[in-house]
Amino acid sequence: MNTSVTPSIVLPPDENSLSVSNISMAVIYHSNYGHTQRVAEAIVTGARQQLSEAQAKAVDVNDVDWEFLDQADLLVFGSAVYMGSVTAGFKTFMDATSKRWYHGKWQGKWAAGFANSGGLSGDKLAVLQQICLYSMQHGMNWIGLPLRPTGHEPHDLNRLSSNLGLMTQSLDGPPEETPGAGDIDTAIWFGDHLAKTIIKHQPAS
Numbered sequence: 001m002n003t004s005v006t007p008s009i010v011l012p013p014d015e016n017s018l019s020v021s022n023i024s025m026a027v028i029y030h031s032n033y034g035h036t037q038r039v040a041e042a043i044v045t046g047a048r049q050q051l052s053e054a055q056a057k058a059v060d061v062n063d064v065d066w067e068f069l070d071q072a073d074l075l076v077f078g079s080a081v082y083m084g085s086v087t088a089g090f091k092t093f094m095d096a097t098s099k100r101w102y103h104g105k106w107q108g109k110w111a112a113g114f115a116n117s118g119g120l121s122g123d124k125l126a127v128l129q130q131i132c133l134y135s136m137q138h139g140m141n142w143i144g145l146p147l148r149p150t151g152h153e154p155h156d157l158n159r160l161s162s163n164l165g166l167m168t169q170s171l172d173g174p175p176e177e178t179p180g181a182g183d184i185d186t187a188i189w190f191g192d193h194l195a196k197t198i199i200k201h202q203p204a205s
């Protein structure tokens with residue numbers, strides 16, 4: 001399935017973008033039918049406005065590159081919403097990181113989250129809270145979504161008015177069509193914002 005995303009909003013590269021070759025971020029997701037995957041790829045598209053292809057990657061929970069995750073500065077976690085929770089597939093990934101929790105391996109990394117569901121609310125907030133709490137258990141530093149909604153129409157940015165993380169909604173249609181343009185543009189904005197944030201706050205070498 002081709003779920004590549006063409007950015008419809010192009011943001012200017014951060015002025016520091018040439019001096020960030022050591023920075024990387026992974027967008028880890030679980031998606032049974034491709035809608036959450038499309039959102040993950042849109043976040044990566046946004047991040048690549050600041051970072052190279054090798055530095056910003058989407059990672060399916062069914063095919064995890066643990067080495068890439070362990071060395072990444074930022075881990076962005078996203079799941080489809082099933083019964084008001086992350087999916088069983090995403091929870092399996094979460095539980096598989098318990099040894100990393102034990103050894104404090106991800107302490108001090110940046111974290112962020114996103115949730116996709118069929119309902120307008122769909123209880124996505126519960127999933128963002130679940131992912132945020134998981135990140136806090138790992139000792140990570142959470143980055144939210146500081147974007148005022150431009151409105152509540154399908155083309156609007158942050159039309160679902162979420163600030164803890166990114167919320168998107170998909171209807172019963174192909175991932176190329178749903179989530180709609182506003183949600184995908186918001187995901188691109190989010191990826192760009194996340195990359196700019198970790199670039200801005202990178203430790204002095």
Ligand SMILES: Cc1cc2nc3c(=O)[nH]c(=O)nc-3n(C[C@H](O)[C@H](O)[C@H](O)COP(=O)(O)O)c2cc1C
Binds near residue numbers: 032120
């Ligand atoms: C078992 C199951 C449970 C679901 N639970 C919810 C839910 O609690 N809230 C909601 O809005 N949508 C719910 N949905 C719809 C999914 O969230 C939606 O189809 C999903 O986000 C699509 O993402 P995907 O294509 O990445 O799998 C559920 C779907 C399934 C199959």
